[in-house]
Amino acid sequence: MPVAIIILIVLGALALGVVFWFIGAYNGLVRLRNQLENAWAQIDVQLKRRYDLIPNLVETVKGYAKHERETLENVIQARNIAMGAKSVGDRAEAENILSGTLKSLFALSEAYPDLKANQNFLKLQEELTSTENKVAFSRQFYNDSVQQLNTSIQMFPTNFVATMFHFTRRDFFEVKEEAVREAPKVSF
């Protein structure tokens, strides 16, 4: 009977539609999750790059500002601590401290015009600034991805797919930002 066949076709089309939507939702969640994990790995890459750049910087500065031993030692110490930190919280804090010491170091260079004009120092300054930016942007992208994933997991009707395949909410990468300090005045 044609009516039954029509009903069957309509139902079949509906079922097919649901299946397609399902696949699309699942793929979307997978894509978001991979994006997230990639962003996390990127943060790591940039942080490691910073470690590699610091010794060179310290050597360059030493050549011009021999008397600023304390600042230089702070930088090296902070770097070693950060490289040895294990948990995420410790790591985040250590990285923050390292950023602070680097800021002091660059503030120092203001008082040494010879150092400021040195090509090698400028190159390193650019590289370090850029690395800090890259860490910040990777973190930014990671947090944006976390937001997207969490929203998708919670919104209807994608939440069905999410619970079925155990997509869990992720945490943001929060870093307690130190209060913006005044550039320390270096007197000599």
Added chain:
Amino acid sequence: MWEQIAANQRRSAVLLTTMVVVLLLLGYIGGEALAPGAGFIGVAIGLVIWLIQLGVYFGAAESVLLAGAGARELKKEDSPRLFNIVEEMVLASGLGRMPRILLIDDPAPNAFAIGRKPDSSAVAVTTGLMHRLDRDELQGVIAHEIGHLKNQDVKFMTLAAVMLGSIVLLSHIVLRTLAFGGRSNRRSDSRGSGGGGQAQLVIFVIAIIFAILGPVFAQILYFACSRKREYLADASAAQFTRYPAGLASALEKIALSSQAVAFANKTTAPMFIVNPLAAAGRGFSLFSTHPATEERIRILRNMGGASLADYESAYKRAKGGALIGPQSLQAAPAQSIRAPSNDGPIESQAGTHAINYRRHGYLPLHCACGLDISVPESYDRDTINCVRCGSDLPIPAVAPAAPAATPKAPPLLGPLQYNRTTAGWESFRCACNRTIQLSPAFAAPHIRCTNCGRSIAIL
């Protein structure tokens, strides 16, 4: 953000479908006007034209576009800052792979992005841009271009251009054949009653109207698309950098210089950041590829935060319509604006300080193509030409240096003089107490004191 791309793609599909419908209608009516029942032949011709154009546009290598531009590909050591900024924006946008970076020698500041496929994506900047913008502004411009790449605008605009080209071509054909073939058709068409003849006339008129208005309508659609994409790229840039004032300031600087980019034409124009053909946002009309620069600057400076939602509300306040649409904004998180970075003088001048003249006798400039140029102090013009890429670098005005490190600056007397007494080694004291030695080989008319920088004439 892939959700926003998905929403964009849906919207693009709608717009392109409209143009396809226009194309097919034109073909059908044109065919019918020529010979009743030949409508479908007209449609077929339209489709063939479209497929050929598609093949031409998508098959052609992108290098053809740049061939007339003299673009050079940059490596990291040529312009580390530009490279770093592109890398930063790739990370912030989640683009995934680094595009090629190209430098074009043109005094007009501009930038563009190309790349139908992720493999062939590239970002190009002109030397005029590199020599004018500081770090935050350059970051804004690059973010805008990366936004184009991320939103797949190039692919979309190329498709739209193909559509437009097909419609224009088809309408040409229809008008031509109607003008010559239509008349003879009607004359020789002795069969058919008066009613049939009238219907034929009506179709004929409709076809002509379509053939004339079709391209105009399609052009308006095309340029509206182009402008919308520019706003979207601005919104993406604000979101990636979290600093809309950077892009706004860059646009202001670009708008100030009213030069046209040498190799740009109406086809390549949509890919630039600011309309390369018009001067400073003037000449804005329905047929402009870019929105007015002042409008874009106003929206950017009016944003309360850095997220897409903030751009949308600023856009609404300025223009009154919706840009992104509430659907895709649901997933956009709220984002605040960051502080400006303070490490960004213009790259070519990053190493310049008064001290360079004093210590070394020259000013180091760095051209974006990778060449380091030493400008002697006696060079008194405003710009210097780079021998590698041919662009002109502006030379910053370096203030005459008062000695910074010595606590007691000696009073600046007139140029000092020293009379040589022998032809061998001689030494004397400068007014700042520095001993200066002259060797027998020294034959110049004056010498510079390395401590205070004063020029002493040797007589």
